[in-house]
Amino acid sequence: MFSVRNSLIAAFSLLMAAQAGHACQNTYLYASDDGVNAYADAYTGDSTADGGTVDLNLNNPSQLVAHDYEEGLTYVAAHVSWPIDQYGNWLATADYQSFTGVGSWSQSKNFPFTVRPAISVSGGNTIWYFGGQNPSGYTTSAGLTSSGGNRTQWIVTYGTGKINLSTTSGTQTTVTSTSDIALQPNDAQVKAVVDNTDSIPVTFTRKTPFKAILSTHYHNCPNPGSWDDTFTYVVQDNFFASLPANVGVNENWTTDVVVDYSPNSWYRPNTTNGMTSSSSFVDEITVGFPFVPQPECGGTNYAIDHWGQEWRIGSQVSGYGRRIQTDTLARYNNHAEHQDVVSPNP
Structure with missing residues (x-):
């Protein structure tokens, strides 16, 4: 004989089974850059799933630039990459779905990240000053190169009057010390700005006899x-x-x-x-x-x-x-x- 009590027990059993069926559900989304390309990775894992999907998108500051849609069973992974064509705020998004015999689930994630111009330094971070002389064995200038190319603006973030820049725009600039005597290490700093986005600054220690x-x-x-x-x-x-x-x-x-x-x-x-x-x-x-x-x-x-x-x-x-x-x-x-x-x- 069917009863309301038996019906409630059956419904509760199905709910517990569905929850237990998704106990191993896991999702992941991460994005980064290496100075040349931007990357995004996403996956979902559900040991009880009969199938799943991952829909991964990568957006630069202006538009969608890369997309990957993947299907699978208990584990599904997607990957995208794109050459860095703009600096600023990028966004990776992922939509996940998983299907079992008792139901399905879905989830969305966002991963915002900032792609900054990178600076390479030749000559090191210690600059000597010899009153305009350049003796052998001492570094009297440092060359900076920006990954942002000729869109780069060079800015002295602190230490104005303590260092000189050969140019304030373009792919490269050269840093030299003024005659000012440094009272502490790391007293001058330079950054590159591209697309209104700051690089991680480069810090210099200035030495002199x-x-x-x-x-x-x-x-x-x-x-x-x-x-x-x-x-x-x-x-x-x-x-x-x-x-x-x-x-x-x-x-x-x-x-x-x-x-x-x-x-x-x-x-x-x-x-x-x-x-x-x-x-x-x-x-x-x-x-x-x-x-x-x-x-x-x-x-x-x-x-x-x-x-x-x-x-x-x-x-x-x-x-x-x-x-x-x-x-x-x-x-x-x-x-x-x-x-x-x-x-x-x-």
Whole structure:
């Protein structure tokens, strides 16, 4: 005999069977790009299904660009790809359906993602500044290339006045440092903008020779009537680290000779330039017979002459490169001194 109670039990049993039949239902949707193409993948899995479908669409910011419709049994997967022709907000959508003997189910998913222009860097992210010089062993510029081609606009996102761009539009630009001295790493940043979409910015650390530290001073009397003073300095960059490679160093006279004792036949020598060695340079001052008055290693100390001197790093030509120190080179009858030393002094 049929009863309402039996009917309810039967309906409940069918509902539980349908729910149990879809207990293993699973859907997946993911989209991304590799800088060249955009991709989307979707699948559905239902171990109890008799069949299923996946309808996958990929849209760039303007329109539908790729579509894939797949049918299968317990597992169905779809895949699409498309060359990146626009930057901005892309969208992947997927519609899923699954069929069993007791019913069917359907589901839709969206996956929005942003396709950004990519920047490749040549030369690295550390830029050195040597007062306009480009010594071997140091990177003084970095080249940037945008995947967005000639639609690219280059923008300094922070660090205005700290770096220069060779151009602000086009596929490539070159980044150089200004004379401004960085007080911390990563103080300048550049991004590419294409189709009103920003790239991930590129960050730069700017380094420069900064100061000279007196390491040793030796006074010597090699022969009667002569003396020799040798000053050795260690060069540090603006983060107080030694220079990583040998580089040109030069001295330059910044004033005329001021005579402190007359008459005298002492003459000012030519500047002596060279290369640093292990981030150090040497200033050797030698005077010998037959100068008048005659040099000596003892006796009463009195001044002979003095003049302005500066030291620059980045070139072996006097007056070129980043200045790191100024001083007064003073000669006495029995020794030499570096006076009024100012370092750093860019």
